[in-house]
Amino acid sequence: MSVVDPNRYAGPQERAVLLDSIRYDEQVLLAAQRRLDRANTALHNARIARIAAQEVEFAAMMAHQGVAEDVARLHERLRLARAFYHPIRKLSADLLHAIFLVLYGDCQRDLLTAERRDVFTLASVCRRWRTIALEFAAIWRTVTLGLSEDKRLVLEEPFVTACIARAKQAIDVVLVLCDTSQPVRCIDSDYLTCVKYVACTSRRFICWFSDIVYLPLLNLSSLHPSPKLEEIGIEHYGRTPKLWPKISLWLNYISDSRACGN
Known part of the structure; x- marks a missing residue:
């Protein structure tokens, strides 16, 4: 490709070299395109997995918050119940x-x-x-x-x-x-x-x-x-x-x- 003059039409000898270079680049491009497709698929799957993980995390967080509120409510109920018969009230x-x-x-x-x-x-x-x-x-x-x-x-x-x-x-x-x-x-x-x-x-x-x-x-x-x-x-x-x-x-x-x- 370095011997080809871009300012004129390629000659018979230059044409053969140019065609070989084009065929090689097309093969490389095809392989790169396949890798890009696989990378896009992996990225798409990762994004879907991340969204699913966030949904799972949010569901777990809400469940944890509900359980924590129940535990705190029970602690408060027990604290008040125990206070009613605390000896200091006598x-x-x-x-x-x-x-x-x-x-x-x-x-x-x-x-x-x-x-x-x-x-x-x-x-x-x-x-x-x-x-x-x-x-x-x-x-x-x-x-x-x-x-x-x-x-x-x-x-x-x-x-x-x-x-x-x-x-x-x-x-x-x-x-x-x-x-x-x-x-x-x-x-x-x-x-x-x-x-x-x-x-x-x-x-x-x-x-x-x-x-x-x-x-x-x-x-x-x-x-x-x-x-x-x-x-x-x-x-x-x-x-x-x-x-x-x-x-x-x-x-x-x-x-x-x-x-x-x-």
Whole structure:
């Protein structure tokens, strides 16, 4: 084929070479066409098999979903049925209230943890615990508040207000001014505002801090007046605080003011 000039008609010798080349290419084309037909058939069969497999998969998936729903329904029915004769249903509301107070007291002993919301967590468990949490005022009378540099204490006021409303009397407040990971180095005037609000409705006010905390609570009028306040304490962990003499004077002032009826 390389000797054939495409710009003129093939000569006698070139014609024989050209015919041989055409016959060879036709045979190769015929074989390739057969292979293409077989490949098309295989592809068509594969597509049909894939569609059939997808239909089988969908049918199996729907069957699995139906069985899973039946199993979940049976589990829920058994759970509810077993709950009706659970021993805790024999306990009175007063006893459940006492149990929760004991457990809640254990949680409150760790004063350096984050602020507690155990009452709200308990109230969301079930209707029976929700009734216990909402009807018994003693559960709401101890409040632990945490304060970090990125969280102002005034944001806790709605929580304190809810506790006061449920407690139906003065509450006990534990204020954690720092934690071991991120101590509070400075507390602004918002702190004093909230302390005044809390102290006016508190029966006991306990404050935890470390010696690296700067407390501008020498403003003695911040806790005056506080008619319900019966006990106030400043607790410290770590080394001896440098502010302790000033805080002692502050506490003495509060005690003297209460003794005088102020």
